[in-house]
Amino acid sequence: MQKNHLLGKLSGLLIFSATLVLLGTLLGSTGASWNFIESDQALVLDIRLPRSLGAYLAGALLGLAGGIAQSLFRNPLADPYLLGSASGALLGVASILCFGYLGNTWLEMIGLNGGAFIGALLGVLASLLLAGGYQSSLRLLLSGVVISVIIGAANSLFTFIRPDLFQSIQSFMLGNTTLLNWSGVEMMTIVLALCLLITLIISPVLDALSLGENTARTLGLPLDQLRLVLIGILALATGCAVAQTGLVAFVGLAAPHLVRKLAGGRQRIHLLFSCLGGGILLLSSDLIARTLFAPIEIPVGVVTAVLGGFYLLVLLRRSSLRAHI
Amino acid sequence: MKTYQLNVYRGPCAILSNLNLDIPQGKWTSVIGPNGAGKSSLLQAIAGLLRWDGSITIDGLDLSTFANKDLAKKIAWLDQVSSAPDELGDSLSVYETVMLGRLPHQGWLHLPSDTDHLLVEQALRQSDAWQLRHRPLQKLSGGERQRALLARLLAVDSDVLLMDEPLANLDPPHQADFLQWQDKLLGQGKTLVTVLHEIHFALRADHVVMLNQGKLHFQGSSQDPATHQALIALFGGRIRLEKLGGDWVALPN
Numbered sequence: 001m002q003k004n005h006l007l008g009k010l011s012g013l014l015i016f017s018a019t020l021v022l023l024g025t026l027l028g029s030t031g032a033s034w035n036f037i038e039s040d041q042a043l044v045l046d047i048r049l050p051r052s053l054g055a056y057l058a059g060a061l062l063g064l065a066g067g068i069a070q071s072l073f074r075n076p077l078a079d080p081y082l083l084g085s086a087s088g089a090l091l092g093v094a095s096i097l098c099f100g101y102l103g104n105t106w107l108e109m110i111g112l113n114g115g116a117f118i119g120a121l122l123g124v125l126a127s128l129l130l131a132g133g134y135q136s137s138l139r140l141l142l143s144g145v146v147i148s149v150i151i152g153a154a155n156s157l158f159t160f161i162r163p164d165l166f167q168s169i170q171s172f173m174l175g176n177t178t179l180l181n182w183s184g185v186e187m188m189t190i191v192l193a194l195c196l197l198i199t200l201i202i203s204p205v206l207d208a209l210s211l212g213e214n215t216a217r218t219l220g221l222p223l224d225q226l227r228l229v230l231i232g233i234l235a236l237a238t239g240c241a242v243a244q245t246g247l248v249a250f251v252g253l254a255a256p257h258l259v260r261k262l263a264g265g266r267q268r269i270h271l272l273f274s275c276l277g278g279g280i281l282l283l284s285s286d287l288i289a290r291t292l293f294a295p296i297e298i299p300v301g302v303v304t305a306v307l308g309g310f311y312l313l314v315l316l317r318r319s320s321l322r323a324h325i
Numbered sequence: 326m327k328t329y330q331l332n333v334y335r336g337p338c339a340i341l342s343n344l345n346l347d348i349p350q351g352k353w354t355s356v357i358g359p360n361g362a363g364k365s366s367l368l369q370a371i372a373g374l375l376r377w378d379g380s381i382t383i384d385g386l387d388l389s390t391f392a393n394k395d396l397a398k399k400i401a402w403l404d405q406v407s408s409a410p411d412e413l414g415d416s417l418s419v420y421e422t423v424m425l426g427r428l429p430h431q432g433w434l435h436l437p438s439d440t441d442h443l444l445v446e447q448a449l450r451q452s453d454a455w456q457l458r459h460r461p462l463q464k465l466s467g468g469e470r471q472r473a474l475l476a477r478l479l480a481v482d483s484d485v486l487l488m489d490e491p492l493a494n495l496d497p498p499h500q501a502d503f504l505q506w507q508d509k510l511l512g513q514g515k516t517l518v519t520v521l522h523e524i525h526f527a528l529r530a531d532h533v534v535m536l537n538q539g540k541l542h543f544q545g546s547s548q549d550p551a552t553h554q555a556l557i558a559l560f561g562g563r564i565r566l567e568k569l570g571g572d573w574v575a576l577p578n
Contacts, residue, residue, distance in 0.1 A: 204435040207417060208425055211477075215404050218372050220397030220429035265417035265461065 006269060009262055013276040017056065020283045024052030027291060046182075054180030054244060055286040055300065056279040057188035059251050061241040063278015064195060065234045066252025067271045071206040072230050073134035076315065077141050079253035080120070080238040084147035086252075088123020089116035089235075089242035091151045094158045094169050109183055109243075113191075116239030123147055124235060172246035175301020177286050184244040191240040192275070195233045199271055202226050206267035248301050250308020251282050257315065326350065326371075326485065326516060331379035333363070333370040340366050341539045344379070348532065353507055353517040355530035355547070357556065362536040364520040365405065368487045371518070372402035383485065397429035401481035403488040406471055416463035419473045423448055423458075426480030448479035451509070453502060467494030475506075486510065488519045492526060504529060524556070524564070524575035535559050547573075 025048045062080060069078035080086045092115030128134060130143035155173065159166045171179070205226045208216035217223055241248070255278035256270070263270040285303040292298065326348040333341035341363045348354045356364045370377045371388070373396050381388040383399060391399065417425075426448070427441040437445075449455040454472040457465065462473060471494045478486060492500050504526070510517060521527040528547045535542040535555060543555035553566050553573070564575045 201434060204425070204428060207421070208428060210417060211422070211425065211474075212404060214369070214372075214374050215402070217374055218397060218400070218402040219425060220394035222393060266421055 058241040058245040059282025060275040060279035061237040062252040063255035063274040065237040067256040067274030084123035084127040084144045085120040087148040087151040089120035089239040092116040092119025116243040120239040121235035174299035175248040203267040249305040352531040354532040355527035358536035401483040403478045416461035420458040426477045448476040452476040528573040
């Protein structure tokens with residue numbers, strides 16, 4: 001009975017996702033392409049479809065990263081953006097753009113993703129180190145902000161050293177889906193499949209952590225190693241999303257909260273739903289970004305920042321969180 | 326279970342030192358002591374949660390040689406109930422929570438087997454929590470939550486059960502039920518070690534270990550007059566023991 005219920009919810013989310021991708025493929029800042037005529041083919045297949053799929057996949061990666069962060073640190077404010085991992089990833093991307101010339105499209109993509117992964121990992125570790133752990137929401141949040149500011153300053157330094165890259169770096173900082181292409185979609189598909197598979201296998205450790213650290217330890221789980229693996233997945237998912245779309249704020253924070261009631265308490269279900277929720281959230285924001293002021297497009301990061309900012313306020317107003325802070 | 330020259334550390338500080346304990350197998354042992362005596366730390370050390378040196382042996386086997394999973398199958402541990410709500414607000418159902426007790430027995434995919442489901446149902450029925458199985462753990466009252474967590478402990482199906490304040494939040498009828506569960510578990514050959522503040526419940530155990538300021542004060546049978554004298558001395562003569570309906574009760578002097 002419960003299984004059927006979950007399958008129903010999963011099917012609903014998947015159908016909604018497919019509808020959004022279809023809508024994203026047909027709608028654009030230059031208008032709708034309801035008739036699939038030949039002149040539209042290149043626009044639809046080479047631009048809108050990879051962009052829609054890419055936005056969905058980047059959202060799914062950020063949703064997964066946010067879900068992992070919140071469950072792992074038992075902290076409702078943990079999020080790739082607020083933890084410093086997203087800005088760390090951006091630093092990695094900017095470093096590769098500034099100093100690495102790899103000459104080949106795929107090598108460049110691997111270099112950008114690798115740089116983003118290492119940057120994200122260092123960002124989240126620095127935030128945790130500065131906060132002295134993950135127990136206090138406020139300390140972790142402030143540490144993430146401090147790390148993000150410092151990293152932001154480093155990024156600005158890069159644009160100062162290489163003024164010719166100002167626009168590229170600025171585009172990453174605002175969050176942008178216009179440059180998504182098929183190779184980015186392929187990369188994100190591979191990374192998402194890998195991250196999701198490993199996360200779903202080891203997710204019982206997150207269930208056990210809901211009973212407290214000590215109880216989880218007495219259940220025979222290699223907690224320290226699994227925690228490291230999960231931080232690695234968090235960094236990989238964030239890094240890969242940031243390498244394709246830049247800094248898209250708040251998707252990782254909001255998606256896990258939005259699906260929490262729908263998913264119930266089991267992390268295996270919750271993280272899967274966070275993924276789908278993240279995809280839906282980013283692609284919806286992208287559709288708004290494309291069409292709100294058409295034919296002018298605004299960066300998707302601006303839309304998610306506005307929507308996410310309001311959502312963060314709602315979260316902060318919730319009594320349990322306010323009491324904690 | 327025996328300990329020899331056991332020192333237990335929290336960070337760099339030794340909080341228990343030179344403990345030589347003999348915890349009888351298949352019996353119920355109560356650990357008693359004033360606040361800060363190191364009772365919970367003793368249980369945590371046995372459960373592998375605190376650093377220790379010296380030796381702890383079970384069935385003649387050194388505990389330090391056990392792999393994580395083997396230790397988890399051998400020893401189940403029940404934490405003191407935390408009153409702080411979980412910040413995330415998500416919650417497993419009671420059934421899913423109790424199923425976590427089966428993690429040490431599951432493969433790497435952690436998919437529950439028919440035996441897992443059977444043992445979870447038995448554990449829930451034994452701790453009178455079967456009717457709560459669909460409810461989220463976070464929404465339960467203190468007593469209901471304690472019964473659900475006791476079921477989680479029982480679901481491990483281990484030989485040794487360590488319980489830190491298992492009676493916390495339980496109402497008197499469920500405290501009485503707890504004593505019956507203990508008898509049932511002892512009938513199954515389990516070794517029980519509990520930390521209890523309620524001295525009259527602690528003295529229902531077969532064996533008593535008294536700790537004071539990180540050291541062993543006394544250990545012996547709960548019915549032995551020498552144990553009673555040591556207990557009175559442990560609390561500085563501020564309590565007296567009297568027999569009431571076959572049970573020993575502690576009253577303030």
